[in-house]
Amino acid sequence: MRATTHQIAGVGLAVVAAAALEASTADAAVLVAGAWLGSLLPDADRAGSRIYRTRRFERRAWPLRILGWFARLPLRALILLGHRGLTHSLLAVAAGAAAAFALASLLVPSVASAAAAGVGIGYLAHVAADACTPSGVPLLAPLSRHRHHLLPRSARIPTGSLRELAVAAVLTAGAVAATLLLTG
Template sequence: MAGVGVAAVSATALAVPAATTATLLAAAWIGSLLPDADRAGSRVYRRTRVERRVPLARLAGWLLRLPLRPLVLLRHRGITHSLVACAAVALATWALVGLADADLGVAAGAGMAIGYGAHVLADACTPAGVPLWAPLSSKPTWMLPAWARIKTGSAREFVVATALTGALVSATFLL
């Protein structure tokens, strides 16, 4: 939610064309799911409604997820929750999409960095923290002091997410 919201505010503030905005938002959405690819039941592995109804989309989704499957062998909130992983995924996205269209490659890379980074920073606000500097260090990093950390799935997380969503929607319409 945070990554897509920040991407939407950014696109609105920069007044980018519709195709660029769509690419930025789609990449931010996918990027926000990728850090949890190290967990077998995570949202990134679930079929979308379109995939459930359209056999060709089901096949495409399966093929696109195939390279992610080995990540489930990694420890959850390990290297996939680091700045190195965020940079690597953003650069790979920029390069791959840039082969088809250079301008959209930049938007896709930026969106991926925004979505992935927002997920990692949000997880750094939880009691577990994240190994932000992995593989250089596996020591957890937190963005909040111990008393303010938000447990995943708690009512407090819902309140913070609702407030953040409201702020991002307001900012998008005010720009």
Template sequence: MTAPTHIAFGLLTVASSFSLFSMSFHRNLPAVACAIIGSLLPDVDSPRSSIGRAMPFASIPIERRWGHRTITHSLLCMLALSVVTLPLLAYQSACYAALLLGYMSHLIADCATKSGVPLFYPHPAVCVFPGSARYRVKTGSLMGEGTVLAVVVILLLAFMPISTMGGIWRSFRYLMATPSAAYSDYRRANTETYLNFEGQWRHTREKVSGKALILDAKPAWFWIFFDGRVLTCGEHGAILPDKVRVEETDRPVRIQALRLKGETYQELVERIPENSFVSGLIEADASFEVQEEDFQSSAITITTRAYEFKFAQKEEISRFQPVFKGLKERLKALSRAEQGIYAKIEALKMARPPVHYLKRREIEKELAEKQKEIEALKRKNVRFRGMLRIRLTGDQL
């Protein structure tokens, strides 16, 4: 067969083989080049072929020594090629596979010609299919090879959408659009991913659909950022999905570690980037309670000695400022004592006859001590230790 037919059939063979293993081919230009080279390489035994004209230093000696369609059209030569190019496997496994698959496609295609090929060279047996010569193709014929080329090109064009979607199994999962299938795609992705979903709100049963950033996932369960909130999408989540599909991007997933070694809560908040998501556990050096008790967040779990975050955002983290346990009551008691001292001072000022100045100075000193104690309590901060993971989005990349 001629070079265009071998190239088309080689690309089809490599693309379909890669698709079975969910390997990218259409965007891997080095692999495409290796597939083309491999599909032409067996014809290096003929100076009249495309690759033979490009490599006369190899094609002329080979033809003189062995002739056309002999050793280079055999499994023995393919085995030798796999050994010689073995270092390529360590650096570009896709290119290595594409080269050998392209080479194999050439041998298969030539088996369908009138003359066949000696696959088991040096054994003289010629391998052909189909068995009857009338059904095999004559190299260069317009009706025979022209028809084969047209069919192969059509199949290649028809197969490109499948290759673009990531292969046969990925395409099948895309058509299924189930949470389990989407989770399989998510696990294979190594970049930032989005979830395209259709479903209904769990409590209201109202329809909902959209596209949301995937923060994390487990089988049939997704944590997503949708409509300004972190939500769950799954069988028991806030969103009950009908159809879900994973969409990959070119942006890498970036996670930043944040270690606390005795910092205050406010210092933690200041170190959190905007538009990020925080996960992890931090423990306090003393029991505490939060100042804003009415605000609720499903992303933050609070105990008397720790905070646990699950994709919490900076704004909601900043609302749960801690204070030492019992500090509010102590401040209230000190404030009442302070007011009592003020009342004593006013009463002494109005006393007749006037109170001795030493008595007034003693009470004023007591007031100053209470005020210092109040200020010291207000400045006292709970300190934390622990490790947090900060998921950065595309805005921080």
């Protein structure tokens, strides 16, 4: 799946989770931001992925550009693993959530749980979406290289296809509807 579809899935699930849990505004914002980041992290194993691109606010202020470069530096080693390998496993989901909890505990302890939950939601949404593609994902890596799929062969969604666009539209509509129902 494309990065935009992963972001829609991860952020949509986080918005619904925040509304269902009646999270505070701060926790909801951290949960959604964590899910956005988590939805991009599994593709850190690909050199050209969206996680490595600088954002507009980084380009406007050189200290933020330098900070972003240093923040992405540890991820660069993941490129050596190959795409849709270890970074698309349940172990990686747990490691991503644990790393978010540890980092947030150092910076802002009051939102550490929300940050970890958000990264976990976004990361898992990404892995689940890729498990719906013809390639599948190695859920149990590094214990097993077997690729798992969530859909039967005939229903799998090729990356960049019209079916993926339809799924993204349905996910967007569902997230908006669920949020309106849960908050209204």
